[in-house]
Amino acid sequence: MRAPTPALPDAPLARHLLLAAVGLVAVVLVLQGVSEFRRFQLAEMAYLGIAAGGLTVLTGLNGQVSLGHGALMAIGAYTAALLLPDRDASVPLPLVLLAATVVALAVGAVVGVAAARLHGPYLAGATLALAVAVPGIALYFKDTLGGEQGLPVVLPEPPAWALDTAYFLTGQELTTSGYVALIGWLVLTVTYVLLANLSRSRVGRRWRAVRDDEVAAQLAGIDLGRARVSAFVVSAAAAGAAGAVLALSVRLAAPSSFTLTLSLTLLAAVVLGGLGSLTGALLGAALLTFLPQVATGLGTDAGLSDIQAAELAPLVYGLVMVAVVLLAPAGLAGSLRLLAVRRRTRGALSTTSKGTAR
């Protein structure tokens, strides 16, 4: 267990920052080369990826299942909407994103304290209640939260320096959807760097210990409750940031965006990609974003009517899900990792049997 890849630096922070920088350059290059619609899709992938990243930390590293992450995204989105009601809103964007994260974090702390005492299906049930209840709050407080129609979100003008820099770097004017996608991927990058830091650190080790064996974790001096609550809080904060990016992207915070389906979708993304893997979470988000459209496109090409082609999407999605669970239960990224571990095992154990018998 020295440096996992010889080409990358040993210190986790340096490694994560390097990967983040490379990723951001790639994102900027991709964003300038694609259509407006694709930019919108990439923004969608970004917010799904942020939320899935938080969820994979909770479920993959700490073993807690949450069906309520859609609701936590809603809290982030509504916070952003309340802070950006019209063009004159003076709250700067970074502050809006931060506020959305902090509010979701606070709610996550409350839910996490309850969640730390629950296990498996009971935890799923409690978070399910959250997913059902939170959109209801928006309906109840119709005057402040806009009821069924939701709250409009007014995207602030990009600052002049951002426009200039974008033009200087890419030779193109920054469009609105390009701007939103860029914000989304910036937030994603920051979130992933922080989550990766945590995952590789003492905190991540403690989360895994609690997930794998409670008794042994306690004997190592780890407080089960505190480990669980901290994982939930981190995960909720990521969901809040994702919600804010969603609100910026669709310019609306409405209950219909945060149905139970969203929570389940996030969980599916995490399972598809591989529990506990940030790469996996991003892969899952990409699949969720692009697969339906690709499937519909293929259907239309094959001569199906528009309605039939549209119905193809959930079918293909379901088939992919079944295939992954059957063929690669550890998920896409997780299976690759397992393969590597297995190779190492064969190597290490065969050298001992050849070596001195102890």
Next chain:
Amino acid sequence: MPRSVAAPASTSTSTPVSVLELSDVTVTFGGLTALDGVGLAVAPHQVHGVIGPNGAGKTTLFNVACGFVRPDSGTLHHHGTPVRRLRPTDLAGLGVARTLQGLGLFDRVTVLENVMIGADRHARTGFLGSLLALPRAHREDRALRERALAVLEELGVAHVAALLPPSLPYPLRKRVALARALVAEPELLLLDEPASGLSADEMDELGTLVRGLTDRMSVLLVEHHMDLVMRVCDEITVLDFGRVIASGPPERVREDPAVLAAYLGETV
């Protein structure tokens, strides 16, 4: 506790204070009395064995010492200081490490990380240091990793450091579990049936290893294999039906008629 007023520092020079002392511990589960007025004291740098037939209360005694079971009555002293409401999470801080009968390894993290988690009480990095991956956190992690590797090396299992525990044969897994306990550098090590599932050779090796630990720590040992217990222990407490039926050095316990009676018919 009428006797022994807690003053560990001053008394330790004249008469050595026990690292762990249980006195008059009684535990009942419903109508069943698992432990009935049991007491034992583990002296510094000694190996103390707890033996007894199945169901004698050995593991319950361990669980009381670890805070998993709260006794109905009785007291617990660490270095002469009374400990009330002991919780399992306090143990590491008190300098007590324990291995588990079922090993309890963390199955989805590498052997090295398993051992690093065992050394967690030596880590200081907080949440913020972890979140931002501060250089200090990285240095500490590296130190922890080296400490863990050194213990794995000492137990001859460093070559499997990067593997997952379920992929290892049982004796290796046992060593990893022991490494995870040792890396905490405890003052008192509780070993719950360390020899189960080991071959005669491996048991021999284990005996030597346990004896070698006494210059660093005390050991409290629950074990079925009588020959191992007789070989490594300085003191033995014999339990039967939740009571202490004999205690003392191995040669005395071996000849004790009550012990012979309890074990009569058993192959020892």
